[in-house]
Amino acid sequence: MILSSVIIILGEVLELSILGSLFLALSFRLKMSRHWIAYAVIAGIACGILYAISFDTASQWFDGFGQEVINAGILIGIYLSLLLFNATIFINDKKPGTMKIIRWAMISGMVLAITRDGSEIFLYLSGFILSGESITPILTGSILGAGIGLSFGILIYYLFTNMTQDRARYVGYTLLLFVAAGMLSQAVRLLIQIDWLPAQNIVWDTSDWLDESSITGRLLYTLIGYEATPTPIEIQCYIAAIVCILVATIFARYSASKDRSGRLNAPE
Numbered sequence: 351m352i353l354s355s356v357i358i359i360l361g362e363v364l365e366l367s368i369l370g371s372l373f374l375a376l377s378f379r380l381k382m383s384r385h386w387i388a389y390a391v392i393a394g395i396a397c398g399i400l401y402a403i404s405f406d407t408a409s410q411w412f413d414g415f416g417q418e419v420i421n422a423g424i425l426i427g428i429y430l431s432l433l434l435f436n437a438t439i440f441i442n443d444k445k446p447g448t449m450k451i452i453r454w455a456m457i458s459g460m461v462l463a464i465t466r467d468g469s470e471i472f473l474y475l476s477g478f479i480l481s482g483e484s485i486t487p488i489l490t491g492s493i494l495g496a497g498i499g500l501s502f503g504i505l506i507y508y509l510f511t512n513m514t515q516d517r518a519r520y521v522g523y524t525l526l527l528f529v530a531a532g533m534l535s536q537a538v539r540l541l542i543q544i545d546w547l548p549a550q551n552i553v554w555d556t557s558d559w560l561d562e563s564s565i566t567g568r569l570l571y572t573l574i575g576y577e578a579t580p581t582p583i584e585i586q587c588y589i590a591a592i593v594c595i596l597v598a599t600i601f602a603r604y605s606a607s608k609d610r611s612g613r614l615n616a617p618e
Contacts, residue, residue: 355491356498358474361568362467363496367503368529368572369463372522373456375510376439379518382449390457394464402469402476415544424466425537429591431459432530436523437598441606448606498565523599525573531591532575538587539577550581 370387377384401408401420408416435455441448471492478488510518541547557578561567570576577584 352487352491352494355488356495357563357565357568359471359492359495360499360565361495361572362471363499364502364568364572366460366463366467367499368506368525369460371503371507372510372526373435373460375507376518376522377456378511379513379515380439380449380452382453386453386457387460390460391464393457394461395468397461397465398468398472401465402472405469405473412544418540418544419546421466422537422540424462425533425540427462428459428466429530429533429537431455431462432526432533433595433598435459436526436530436595437602439519439523440599440603502569527592527595528574529572530595531588532571532573534591535575535577535580535584535588538584542581542583547583550583552579552581553585555579 374384374387377386405417408420410416412419432455435452438448438451438455475488475492478485510522513521538547542549555578560570560576560578562571562576562578567576567578575588580588
């Protein structure tokens, strides 16, 4: 019971911890205010509690697939936030408009992530409390899982704040690129479960080598979207997610460079 609680809570907290630590560290490196995290946490907790309270009603939407559809929508929203963040982080200017886009991308990504993971933690713990079973093993495992997840986030934060600005941006960009692709892959998996996307035969099975439910599997699941039994459509969407972010980044840098060239060449 304790081990299962550790793994479940670790999986939820790890995602928030990685996103939050990366966003905070990159805010520090970009010399941006980090006050946005307080607004994101408050809004995310409020939305998470609201979602958890209305869970039974929301689950009946979309012919009984409301939970899957809403969670898939949240995951797609997080992916779009990370796409926007990664596309603008390499624009080499300090214009208020660019900084505002980056800030809102971080806020929206964190609010959506806290809403999803926070509601699942709330439902998991409240279910055991209402069942009348002994809550001590659950709380012990939950505290251990949350502690491991937060410790990992703190480690990432200090690693990035001790990097140079350019290195932090490149490493952060790469890590968030795979996190974003993993988010979209999770959304695709949910839509396959409810037959909104076609089910297909698996391409490979690495569960004997690395189980998704293990701590290492959960870590890789959060970091790169690790899936032990992927289908062709999941692999295609994963690759497409990465390509879209790369193309958006190139386009954003090209547009910003063209805009700067136009201003420099403009007649006095």
